[in-house]
Structures are given as structure tokens and as C-alpha cells.
Amino acid sequence: MRWPATMRSGAADTEVLSKGSRMNKTLLSTATFLAAAMILTGCGASPNARGGDDDSASGAPSELVFAVVPTDDSEELENSFRPIVAAIEEVTGIPTRIEAVSSNAGVIEAQVAERVDIATYGAFSYYLASDVAEVTPIAKDQRTPEPGSGAVLSLGVVAPGSDIASIEDVRGKNVCFTDPASTTGYLTAAVAMNEAGIDPENDINPLFVGSHDVAVTQMLAGDCDVAFVAEPFVTSILPARGIIAEGDTETAWTSDPIPGTPIVVGDWLSEELRAQIVEAVTGYDAVTAYEAGFCDEHNREAPEQWGAEYAGETACMWGGTGAFAFEAAEAADYDLIGEICEALDTDVCRSEG
Amino acid sequence: MPQTLERPPATQPTRRAPGRPRPSVATIGIPLAYVAVTVFALWWLDIRPAALLAGFEDIARLVQRMVPPTTGDPGSLVSLAIETLWIAIAGTGIATILSVPLAAAASRHFAGPRVIGWLARGTIVVTRAIPSLVFALILVRIVGLGPLAGGLAIAFHSVGMIGKMFADVFEELEPSPREAVRAVGATRAQNFVATTLSRALPSLTSIVLYRLDINIRASAVLGLVGAGGIGLALQTAIGSLDYRRALGIILVIVIMLLALELVAYLAQRALSEHAEEHSAAQLYGEGRAAASPGWNRSRILRVGSGLAALVVFAVSLAQVLADPPSFGRLWANTARVLSGFFPPVFSPDIAYGIFESVVMALSATTFGVVFGLVIAVLSTRHLVRFEPLSLALRGLMVLLRGVPDIIFALLFVAALGLGPFAGFLALAISCTALAAKFFTDSLVRVDPAPLRALEATGAGRMQVFVSGVWPQFVPSFIGNSLFTSDLALRESAVLGIVGAGGIGFLLEESIATLHYDTTAGILIALVVVVVALEAVARWARRKVI
Numbered sequence: 001m002r003w004p005a006t007m008r009s010g011a012a013d014t015e016v017l018s019k020g021s022r023m024n025k026t027l028l029s030t031a032t033f034l035a036a037a038m039i040l041t042g043c044g045a046s047p048n049a050r051g052g053d054d055d056s057a058s059g060a061p062s063e064l065v066f067a068v069v070p071t072d073d074s075e076e077l078e079n080s081f082r083p084i085v086a087a088i089e090e091v092t093g094i095p096t097r098i099e100a101v102s103s104n105a106g107v108i109e110a111q112v113a114e115r116v117d118i119a120t121y122g123a124f125s126y127y128l129a130s131d132v133a134e135v136t137p138i139a140k141d142q143r144t145p146e147p148g149s150g151a152v153l154s155l156g157v158v159a160p161g162s163d164i165a166s167i168e169d170v171r172g173k174n175v176c177f178t179d180p181a182s183t184t185g186y187l188t189a190a191v192a193m194n195e196a197g198i199d200p201e202n203d204i205n206p207l208f209v210g211s212h213d214v215a216v217t218q219m220l221a222g223d224c225d226v227a228f229v230a231e232p233f234v235t236s237i238l239p240a241r242g243i244i245a246e247g248d249t250e251t252a253w254t255s256d257p258i259p260g261t262p263i264v265v266g267d268w269l270s271e272e273l274r275a276q277i278v279e280a281v282t283g284y285d286a287v288t289a290y291e292a293g294f295c296d297e298h299n300r301e302a303p304e305q306w307g308a309e310y311a312g313e314t315a316c317m318w319g320g321t322g323a324f325a326f327e328a329a330e331a332a333d334y335d336l337i338g339e340i341c342e343a344l345d346t347d348v349c350r351s352e353g
Numbered sequence: 354m355p356q357t358l359e360r361p362p363a364t365q366p367t368r369r370a371p372g373r374p375r376p377s378v379a380t381i382g383i384p385l386a387y388v389a390v391t392v393f394a395l396w397w398l399d400i401r402p403a404a405l406l407a408g409f410e411d412i413a414r415l416v417q418r419m420v421p422p423t424t425g426d427p428g429s430l431v432s433l434a435i436e437t438l439w440i441a442i443a444g445t446g447i448a449t450i451l452s453v454p455l456a457a458a459a460s461r462h463f464a465g466p467r468v469i470g471w472l473a474r475g476t477i478v479v480t481r482a483i484p485s486l487v488f489a490l491i492l493v494r495i496v497g498l499g500p501l502a503g504g505l506a507i508a509f510h511s512v513g514m515i516g517k518m519f520a521d522v523f524e525e526l527e528p529s530p531r532e533a534v535r536a537v538g539a540t541r542a543q544n545f546v547a548t549t550l551s552r553a554l555p556s557l558t559s560i561v562l563y564r565l566d567i568n569i570r571a572s573a574v575l576g577l578v579g580a581g582g583i584g585l586a587l588q589t590a591i592g593s594l595d596y597r598r599a600l601g602i603i604l605v606i607v608i609m610l611l612a613l614e615l616v617a618y619l620a621q622r623a624l625s626e627h628a629e630e631h632s633a634a635q636l637y638g639e640g641r642a643a644a645s646p647g648w649n650r651s652r653i654l655r656v657g658s659g660l661a662a663l664v665v666f667a668v669s670l671a672q673v674l675a676d677p678p679s680f681g682r683l684w685a686n687t688a689r690v691l692s693g694f695f696p697p698v699f700s701p702d703i704a705y706g707i708f709e710s711v712v713m714a715l716s717a718t719t720f721g722v723v724f725g726l727v728i729a730v731l732s733t734r735h736l737v738r739f740e741p742l743s744l745a746l747r748g749l750m751v752l753l754r755g756v757p758d759i760i761f762a763l764l765f766v767a768a769l770g771l772g773p774f775a776g777f778l779a780l781a782i783s784c785t786a787l788a789a790k791f792f793t794d795s796l797v798r799v800d801p802a803p804l805r806a807l808e809a810t811g812a813g814r815m816q817v818f819v820s821g822v823w824p825q826f827v828p829s830f831i832g833n834s835l836f837t838s839d840l841a842l843r844e845s846a847v848l849g850i851v852g853a854g855g856i857g858f859l860l861e862e863s864i865a866t867l868h869y870d871t872t873a874g875i876l877i878a879l880v881v882v883v884v885a886l887e888a889v890a891r892w893a894r895r896k897v898i
Contacts, residue, residue: 077862099771101771102865103762105592105594106759107771113414113770115771132418176498181593218497221494241867243693347595
């Protein structure tokens with residue numbers, strides 16, 4: 001508070017100080033601040049400094065941007081992607097910045113403007129992005145050493161003793177979904193209802209509650225008769241948080257596997273660079289990444305479901321879902337979402353006409 | 354606060370006779386502090402206007418994808434909009450009722466037990482610091498899905514702001530009538546109703562209407578957690594990149610806000626017409642007996658609009674309570690949900706996030722206040738007397754307030770990429786709209802007597818503004834600026850959408866991943882910051898009032 005004090009004594013010195021000169025003094029000190037800022041700017045790079053915007057001409061970008069969106073079951077987003085970014089930096093030699101973002105729309109629009117080079121978000125977000133942005137999935141997560149283990153299921157869960165035992169029984173019931181643009185929380189279940197001859201808009205009373213945990217807790221509280229949510233919520237996340245206990249819910253319906261979280265790369269990057277990114281992402285698994293020194297600070301013991309081979313090994317948190325590795329993926333892996341959308345013809349699918 | 358400027362208080366400090374009043378520490382120090390933080394932020398956030406210009410094409414391309422707006426099924430949209438309106442009205446009404454006693458107890462003039470004053474002040478600060486989304490999240494668990502959770506979330510969060518502003522109004526009232534009535538032996542409650550509440554009513558009305566405006570926008574996000582209203586439709590439209598549908602929904606929200614602005618405008622005109630009527634003879638018509646107040650046009654109008662407001666509130670309550678929760682499970686649920694918040698977890702990440710949010714909120718306020726002031730001056734009659742301009746500006750501000758921050762954030766992300774700059778710009782726009790509204794409202798309520806006196810001496814408009822309007826406006830200018838920061842701090846949640854750092858992303862992530870202990874830590878840190886801002890604001894008020 002030195003400035004105000006100076007200002008005040010200055011004003012007191014000159015008894016009949018005019019408003020004009022007082023304003024000049026304020027202006028003067030503002031200018032001083034601005035000058036100080038310029039010097040600061042000259043001296044050090046801001047912690048939030050962006051790379052140059054003029055990278056398209058020279059070929060190799062001066063910086064890569066890796067955007068991560070929390071998927072339904074991700075934790076500690078930034079920390080868990082840091083080892084992957086370290087791998088990308090090592091292979092490509094280009095500094096890579098992580099942006100943790102809470103909106104898929106934000107990331108997709110940045111991709112449309114070619115301002116996000118690598119991104120990871122839900123399968124449905126990729127389906128939307130592929131419509132408007134020039135992007136390709138290069139990898140998808142793999143939870144255990146088993147290929148294809150990154151796929152998620154959608155479950156229809158009910159309270160014990162419910163009279164709903166299959167998808168046919170939901171006719172006329174109150175049904176909790178997460179939101180209309182969620183694959184596990186709405187779309188797959190709606191397709192299944194369609195196939196069973198139930199119109200998911202008119203033959204049931206749909207309630208969109210915004211998130212998987214609320215869908216489950218409000219189903220148990222009686223606000224709806226059945227809830228459609230992603231499987232990890234029922235089997236691991238909610239029990240681990242003490243929100244539900246084993247036996248609180250029964251599963252009335254299980255979907256076909258839905259492809260797991262993709263890592264998506266912009267087509268505007270050179271072929272060589274894209275190949276390097278694929279190599280970085282799929283070339284390591286959580287254990288070899290630890291051995292390569294990508295996660296000296298944040299690491300954990302290999303979880304049980306990775307099998308005896310990895311028991312006792314130290315592993316990185318490899319991606320938001322704590323995957324074992326990423327396996328190569330291609331656009332065709334996600335055709336399923338397009339098929340769902342064709343079958344449903346719902347609002348969320350017809351985004352760009 | 355918009356209600357500040359009834360008239361200069363009688364207890365002015367004695368100052369050296371005819372010379373110009375010296376500016377207080379607060380009037381110079383606070384703006385300077387803002388400028389200093391802003392300059393730091395320019396470097397910290399790497400703000401470069403040239404980058405924005407370079408991304409202009411990308412903004413244009415995105416805007417093209419937003420037009421023309423579509424409505425989907427108009428029937429369901431309208432019914433959702435009406436549900437949103439009921440949620441906002443019920444919430445604001447409940448908050449208003451709770452706020453009057455709270456504000457009276459929190460005011461500096463409260464003569465009752467100290468503990469009650471502290472409790473009231475504590476309640477006001479805590480409820481203000483907790484975002485309505487967090488309230489909604491807890492309440493959905495407690496009272497179940499639906500508009501009741503939304504309405505209560507709005508109510509709890511609004512108590513903080515309405516209570517604080519009411520308390521400010523009560524403090525600014527001239528003390529003499531209160532002392533006079535006390536001297537004749539009235540009880541504290543009688544005294545409060547007869548002297549404080551009655552005189553504060555015009556200001557209270559504009560606060561409530563303003564909060565209703567904020568709440569209509571706020572209830573548009575509550576859909577996110579199953580709390581009812583138009584929010585879910587908007588979130589879904591944005592989440593599925595259906596911007597034309599989103600724009601259609603936003604237009605519906607803007608239309609609601611415009612209608613409300615019209616009501617606020619008419620109410621303000623009616624009230625400021627009577628702002629100078631303080632004696633019973635002016636406020637009431639001639640009664641039959643000597644001491645009984647009678648009816649005249651203005652009293653009928655006042656009572657009539659009051660009754661109408663009550664009826665609307667009652668209807669909205671009935672709508673929100675249409676599907677009552679099973680009260681049996683309320684207690685068990687409350688205990689279970691709240692236990693998830695203990696023990697709160699703190700981490701360096703939280704401290705850093707809060708620091709970033711404060712820097713962004715303060716610097717966005719600086720920009721907002723400067724632009725808001727220009728807009729407010731242009732849309733009141735003090736300098737420029739051109740009615741179409743003032744109406745156009747008011748309309749533009751309603752439009753800006755109606756468009757959710759995420760839309761601005763998306764536009765800037767397209768132009769600048771993810772990062773703090775985009776978030777900061779979105780925040781600066783919402784601060785401008787907020788500050789412009791606050792300032793316009795206080796400028797409208799400037800006491801006209803000194804202005805007329807100055808005009809009579811032949812002063813030009815600029816001179817009248819500098820010598821007549823500005824000195825009256827300074828206290829509310831400082832107060833409103835601090836309050837805008839306070840709101841900006843919570844609006845900074847938008848920054849999480851674009852990866853702008855700050856506390857917004859951490860808060861949303863902790864909620865999405867069910868780490869409520871972290872949520873609790875963040876909320877406590879937010880309360881601390883809001884208390885600190887509040888302390889500065891109270892100190893400033895003592896200096897300038």
C-alpha cells in the first residue's frame with residue numbers, strides 16, 4: 001500500500017490541488033505500473049505463455065497442445081497424463097503443454113481452429129468432433145494387458161427386488177439417464193429399447209439427471225425405477241467412495257462393449273510427427289513408462305487385475321483411467337457410435353445437419 | 354451497491370471549510386490496487402490483443418455455425434423456460450424473506466446481542482461463497498430430483514448476496530428517524546419496520562429484481578445436476594455441438610431477461626418518482642381521521658404491485674412444491690451427504706488455483722468496471738440525453754448477460770486456443786455486463802437536488818457530472834467494483850471450461866469425480882477469500898460513506 005500513501009501525501013502538500021492535476025498524478029502512477037509490467041514481460045516468460053502462433057509455415061510446431069477432458073471415471077487428470085506427455089516430448093522432441101478442460105465443446109472447437117494437436121475425450125465426443133474437425137483417433141486405452149480391455153459397458157441397474165428384469169420391462173417406468181449425449185448413460189440403452197419395441201422418448205418417462213452417480217443414488221432413493229449408467233460406477237467407483245455398498249443394486253441389463261476413451265490427433269500435423277506421437281503413446285505401457293523414468297514422483301503398485309506377471313511391479317498412472325497401456329486405434333473402431341446415432345435419429349446426433 | 358445513493362449521510366466528518374473534499378485512501382487506493390493486479394495479470398495470463406485479432410476468422414466461422422437459431426420442439430422449450438422462471442422466482446422470494454431479518458442483524462446498527470450479528474454475517478458470507486451448483490448438488494441428494502432442489506439451491510445461494518446488499522442499504526440510511534422513534538419508546542422491531550424497512554423499500558426492490566435477473570441465468574445451469582429447468586437442454590445442445598439449438602435456447606433466456614428488465618425499469622421509475630417522498634403526508638393520501646393514513650394513487654400502486662409480487666411468488670412456490678419430496682428421508686440424506694465433505698482436504702493445488710482465480714477475477718473486474726462505467730454513463734441521462742442510445746445499450750447489456758459464459762469462452766477458444774486468455778476474456782465480458790448494470794442502477798438513483806442547483810448556476814453537463822454526480826457516485830462505485838470481483842470469483846468457474854486454470858476446473862473435477870472432501874477444501878478456501886474481500890469492502894465503506 002505504498003502507492004496510495006504517496007498519493008495522499010502528495011495531495012495534502014498542495015492545499016488547492018486541482019482535480020485535473022490529481023488525475024494526472026493518478027495517470028502518472030498508472031503509467032509507472034504499466035512500465036513496470038512491460039519490464040516484467042521483458043524479463044521473464046509468463047507461466048501461461050503460449051507458443052508462437054506461426055508454426056504452420058515452418059512445418060514443425062514449436063509446441064504441442066494436449067487437451068484432456070475428464071471422462072466419467074477419470075481421476076487426477078493432469079498428473080495421470082503427465083507421463084504420457086513426457087513420452088511424447090521424448091519421442092518428438094517438441095515441448096508439450098497439457099490443458100485440462102472441463103468441456104468437450106471447448107476442446108472440439110479448439111481442434112476445429114487447429115489449436116489443439118492431441119486430445120483425449122469420450123467416444124461420443126470423438127464422433128461429434130469427427131464431423132467438424134480434421135482429427136483421427138490413434139490409440140484407445142487398455143485397462144489390463146488384455147487387448148480390447150478398455151471397452152466400457154452400460155448397465156441398467158435397479159434396486160433389489162425390482163420387477164424390472166430385462167429391457168422389455170422398462171415400458172411405462174421412470175428411467176434415470178445421465179444426459180442425452182452420453183453413450184453409456186443414454187444412447188446404448190435407448191437403442192436397446194428401440195430394438196425391444198419401446199420408444200425411449202414416449203413409452204417411458206425419461207429423467208436426465210446430469211451425472212452417473214446422481215442417476216444411481218436417485219434410483220436408490222426412489223426417484224426412478226431403473227438407472228442406465230457406465231459400469232465402473234456401479235462396480236468400483238461408487239462402492240469405493242462409500243456411496244453404495246455391495247448388494248445395494250442389481251443389474252437388469254448389460255450393453256455390448258463400447259470402445260474405450262480415444263486419443264485423437266489433428267490431421268494438420270505432418271505424417272512423421274503423427275507417427276512419432278503414435279509411437280510414444282503405444283510404445284510404452286504403464287510399467288515400462290515407469291522404468292523409462294516418466295513418473296518418478298507419481299506412481300503406484302501394479303493393480304491386481306493386471307495379473308501375476310505384473311504383481312509387485314511399480315507402474316505409472318497411465319492416462320485418466322489408470323490404464324495398463326494404449327493400443328492402436330483407427331476411426332473404424334468408433335463406427336459403432338455412428339450406427340447408434342443412425343438407429344436413434346436423436347437430437348444430439350444431428351448436430352451439424 | 355446499486356442502492357447507495359439516497360442522499361449524503363448527515364454525519365459527515367468535519368472538513369476544512371470551503372475547499373474541495375480530499376479523496377479518501379479507499380477511493381484512490383482500491384482502484385490503484387486493481388490496476389496493479391491487472392498489470393500483473395497482463396503478464397501472468399500472457400494477454401496479447403494481437404493474438405485475438407489474428408483469430409478473428411475462427412470466431413467468424415464459429416458464429417456462422419451458430420446461426421440461424423433453431424428451437425427444436427417449441428412446446429417443450431417453452432414449458433422448460435417457464436419451469437426455469439418458477440425456480441428463479443421461488444428461489445429469489447425465499448431468499449428475500451430470509452434476508453430481511455439476516456440483513457437487519459448483520460447491519461452495523463443492529464442493537465441486539467453481538468453473537469446474533471456475527472452469526473448473521475457469517476451466514477451471509479458462507480452462503481455467498483458457495484456456488485449454487487454445489488448447493489444444487491447437495492440438495493438433489495436431499496430432496497430428490499426436480500425443481501424443488503433447484504429453487505432451494507437458488508434461495509440458499511441468493512441469501513448471501515441479497516442479505517449483504519440489504520445490510521448495506523440499512524447501514525446507509527440516515528440515523529435520525531431511527532433515533533427519534535427509539536426516543537419515543539418504540540420496540541426494536543417496531544422501530545425497524547417504521548423507520549428502516551419502509552425507507553429502504555425502493556432500494557430493496559431493485560436489489561431483489563436484480564438478483565432475480567442473476568437467478569434466471571443461474572437456474573439455466575442447474576439442469577446439469579437434475580435440478581430442473583432449461584439448463585439441461587442448454588448443456589446438452591452445447592455438449593453435442595448443436596449451437597443453433599443452443600442459440601435458440603439462449604434467445605428464450607434473453608427474452609425472459611428483457612421482460613424482467615422492463616419490469617425493473619418500470620418499478621424503478623415508479624419508485625424513484627417517490628424517492629423524495631419521506632413524510633407521511635407525501636406517502637399517503639388524506640385519511641378520514643387525523644392520524645390514520647389514507648389512500649392516494651401512489652399508495653394504491655405500491656400496495657397493488659406488492660400484492661401482485663406476492664401472488665406470483667405464491668404461484669411459483671406452488672409450482673416448485675407440486676411434487677413434494679418424501680420428508681421422511683430428509684434428515685438421513687442430509688447427514689449422509691454432508692459426511693462426504695468431511696474431513697476437508699487442502700492441497701497446494703487448491704491454494705494455487707484460488708490465487709489464479711483471484712488474480713483473474715480482480716483483473717477482469719478492472720476491465721469490466723472501466724467499460725461498464727462508460728456504458729452506464731452513456732445509458733443514463735447525466736451526460737448524454739439520447740433515449741434511443743440508452744435503450745440500445747440497456748438491451749445490449751441484457752443480451753450480454755443472457756448469453757452464458759461458456760458461449761463466449763468457446764468463441765475465444767476458437768480464436769486463441771485453450772488457456773487463461775480465452776477464459777479471462779469471457780470473464781471480462783460478464784464483468785462488464787454486471788458492472789454496467791450495477792452502475793446504471795446507482796446513477797439513476799443519484800439525488801437530483803445538487804444537480805439542479807449546479808445547473809441553475811449555469812454549469813455545463815460535464816461540470817455537473819464531475820461536481821454533482823461523481824462525488825455521490827463514488828461510494829457505490831467502489832462498493833460495486835468490489836462486489837463485481839466477488840461475483841467474478843465465482844463466475845471464474847467458467848475458466849475451467851477452457852483450461853484457464855483457476856479454481857473452476859478443480860471444483861468441477863472434484864464434483865464430477867465425487868471427491869467431495871476436496872470440494873469442501875475448495876469451498877473453505879473460497880469462503881476465506883470472500884471474507885477477505887468483504888473486510889476490504891467494509892473498510893472502504895467506512896472511509897467513503
